[in-house]
Amino acid sequence: MRPDQPADPQTCRSAGVSAHSADEKDWEAAKAFFDNLKTKKPRPPKPRFAVTIAVSSRTLFNMVHEREIYEKEGMEKYVLYQVEHENEPLKPGAAFPFVKALMNVNSRLRDFYPDSEELFDIVLMTNNHAQVGVRLINSINYYDLTIERFCMTGGKSPIGYLKAYMTNLYLSKDAQKVTEAIEEGIAAATMFMPDTENELSDTQLRVAFDGDAVLFSDESEVIVKQHGLDTFFEHEKKFENKPLAQGPLKCFLEALGKLQRKFYVKNERINCPIRTFLVTARSAASSGARVLKTLRSWGLEIDEALFLAGAPKGPLLQKIKPHIYFDDQMFHIEGAKELGTISAHVPYGIGQKYHRGKLIEQPAKAE
Numbered sequence: 001m002r003p004d005q006p007a008d009p010q011t012c013r014s015a016g017v018s019a020h021s022a023d024e025k026d027w028e029a030a031k032a033f034f035d036n037l038k039t040k041k042p043r044p045p046k047p048r049f050a051v052t053i054a055v056s057s058r059t060l061f062n063m064v065h066e067r068e069i070y071e072k073e074g075m076e077k078y079v080l081y082q083v084e085h086e087n088e089p090l091k092p093g094a095a096f097p098f099v100k101a102l103m104n105v106n107s108r109l110r111d112f113y114p115d116s117e118e119l120f121d122i123v124l125m126t127n128n129h130a131q132v133g134v135r136l137i138n139s140i141n142y143y144d145l146t147i148e149r150f151c152m153t154g155g156k157s158p159i160g161y162l163k164a165y166m167t168n169l170y171l172s173k174d175a176q177k178v179t180e181a182i183e184e185g186i187a188a189a190t191m192f193m194p195d196t197e198n199e200l201s202d203t204q205l206r207v208a209f210d211g212d213a214v215l216f217s218d219e220s221e222v223i224v225k226q227h228g229l230d231t232f233f234e235h236e237k238k239f240e241n242k243p244l245a246q247g248p249l250k251c252f253l254e255a256l257g258k259l260q261r262k263f264y265v266k267n268e269r270i271n272c273p274i275r276t277f278l279v280t281a282r283s284a285a286s287s288g289a290r291v292l293k294t295l296r297s298w299g300l301e302i303d304e305a306l307f308l309a310g311a312p313k314g315p316l317l318q319k320i321k322p323h324i325y326f327d328d329q330m331f332h333i334e335g336a337k338e339l340g341t342i343s344a345h346v347p348y349g350i351g352q353k354y355h356r357g358k359l360i361e362q363p364a365k366a367e
């Protein structure tokens, strides 16, 4: 663990902490080297200032066909295929529109703050063979994506790298790796391609979050599952003024809020290129106050809070058109992606042991 990272994985990292001096020297040397290159390309920000988003190659690009070759014909055939097709760009994957939207926010931030390093930094995290790297780089250049940092982990767990880059959000197709990341206190989710395609905003990044077991801990969800809705309503009324504990995605909402405020101080609240949504199955009257008061106690804002009182989330998400929607329950993910929402499963909390209210033996596998 880096000396400037908090010891408690459930605590959000602080962007303003003083860095280790050797680390600082390394960054100064890297900056001097980069400045000498006289390039017009923006320099990647330092991880401790940036909001770092790590994406796997299979979430950034659609590699379903390639994966099939790997599974049916083995590694050698797979690598050979990738090399033979390396000048053919890969098709966009589930995280692609999200990454594009992050880049749009960065360009707006650079207009207002040309020298600031408080930007999104996108890191490609892949355990692909080095030979496949050429096709990935070619595809990144083809779509003009600003992804300078590559982590080719060679089959090793990405957790160490995620920590070294002070990752604020990790997106993968591998539910096992996502679960490991969450256990280490890193916000993470397993991404799914939607079944149909919705047109998304190209001027505003839209991020939608479920509440319980995503932004908040699963403490209230446990009561629903074990004692039913009526006990839950009573419980939430009784503890209305006691903030919920934080869930795995709280720190990412906080990071978005930090960047949103940079627009607000420039009087750009109306035109802010980041918009956040809470989409919860809770009902407003009986259990909504506690979540709003919890957010307030954290000093966090959410732009729109939607209390569905048990109604399906899919149709509403279809209207919101988020670039990414996080939920801990697979049946919400399934409903959302059926109606064209790019969805990301957060494998956390008691919900993993249930499907549509029924207890299941094994945690729901995301793939």
Ligand SMILES: [Mg+2]
Pocket: 210, 211, 212, 213, 214, 327, 328, 329, 351
């Ligand atoms: Mg939930």
